[in-house]
Amino acid sequence: MAHAQKGSTVSVHYIGTLDNGRIFHSTADEEPLVFTIGCNQVFPALEQAVMGMAVGETVNIVIPAAEAYGLRLKENIIRLGLTNFPAEKEIRVGQKLSIAFKGGQERVMQITEITDTEVTLDGNHPLAGLDLTFAMRLDRIE
Numbered sequence: 001m002a003h004a005q006k007g008s009t010v011s012v013h014y015i016g017t018l019d020n021g022r023i024f025h026s027t028a029d030e031e032p033l034v035f036t037i038g039c040n041q042v043f044p045a046l047e048q049a050v051m052g053m054a055v056g057e058t059v060n061i062v063i064p065a066a067e068a069y070g071l072r073l074k075e076n077i078i079r080l081g082l083t084n085f086p087a088e089k090e091i092r093v094g095q096k097l098s099i100a101f102k103g104g105q106e107r108v109m110q111i112t113e114i115t116d117t118e119v120t121l122d123g124n125h126p127l128a129g130l131d132l133t134f135a136m137r138l139d140r141i142e
Contacts, residue, residue: 002141004050006038011140012050017133024127032139043068046134053138063132072129078109079118091119099123 004010011032016025027033035041037050045068049061065071085091095111099121113120 069125076123
């Protein structure tokens with residue numbers, strides 16, 4: 001029976017949950033996640049968890065926030081004056097915007113607060129600061 005190893009392309013189905021039990025993503029009704037072990041296409045901890053598994057095996061793995069989407073960083077939150085936004089364009093909490101920074105760098109940020117004078121934008125990944133649990137089943141090895 002073949003086992004997943006570095007260089008193997010694998011297909012896995014998973015259910016990803018947070019500490020409170022909320023599902024943040026599941027492939028149950030979707031195509032499986034396909035990646036090649038050793039090519040840095042997924043979190044290193046996921047690659048390590050799949051290494052040595054055979055088709056049909058399951059594993060549960062917890063990935064600490066620092067090894068997943070990182071910690072929530074205050075420096076990824078900025079406040080801009082409301083006058084920086086076109087008056088004719090509606091903005092709302094939860095909206096994602098592509099913000100251009102000096103040097104040509106662009107970043108997608110989410111509006112988290114709007115006051116009479118300021119807009120607060122958060123550039124942290126929505127899952128930053130959260131430990132992630134994956135219940136995975138290895139479906140195929142190529």
